[in-house]
Amino acid sequence: MHITLNGEAREIAPASTVxxxxxxxxxxxxxxxxxxxxxxxxxxxxxxxxxxEDDALEIVVAVGGG
Incomplete structure (x- = not known):
């Protein structure tokens, strides 16, 4: 199954969850x-x-620091 992850095409298994x-x-x-x-x-x-199919996802990882 095709999705877009952070602007790039990606293939994942059917029925995958977040x-x-x-x-x-x-x-x-x-x-x-x-x-x-x-x-x-x-x-x-x-x-x-x-x-x-064709979902568009954006995943952002929080980075600590100071």
Whole structure:
């Protein structure tokens, strides 16, 4: 299945969830913000949000510092 992730085309397994994608990207447990087709996906919905063909996602990882 084709999606766009942070502006780049990407192939993922059918019926993947946001949580599956985060695991594939090794981002589980990190502070991330996920936007799907222009709408924020709350952290509590990552496991229940199934991705669809041609979804556009933006994932931003929070970086600490000071």
């Amino acid at each position: 949580a599956d994608l985060l695991a594939e990207l090794d981002l589980i447990g990190k502070r991330v913000a996920v936007e799907r087709n222009g709408e924020i996906v709350p952290r509590g919905q990552h496991g229940a949000t199934v991705l669809a």
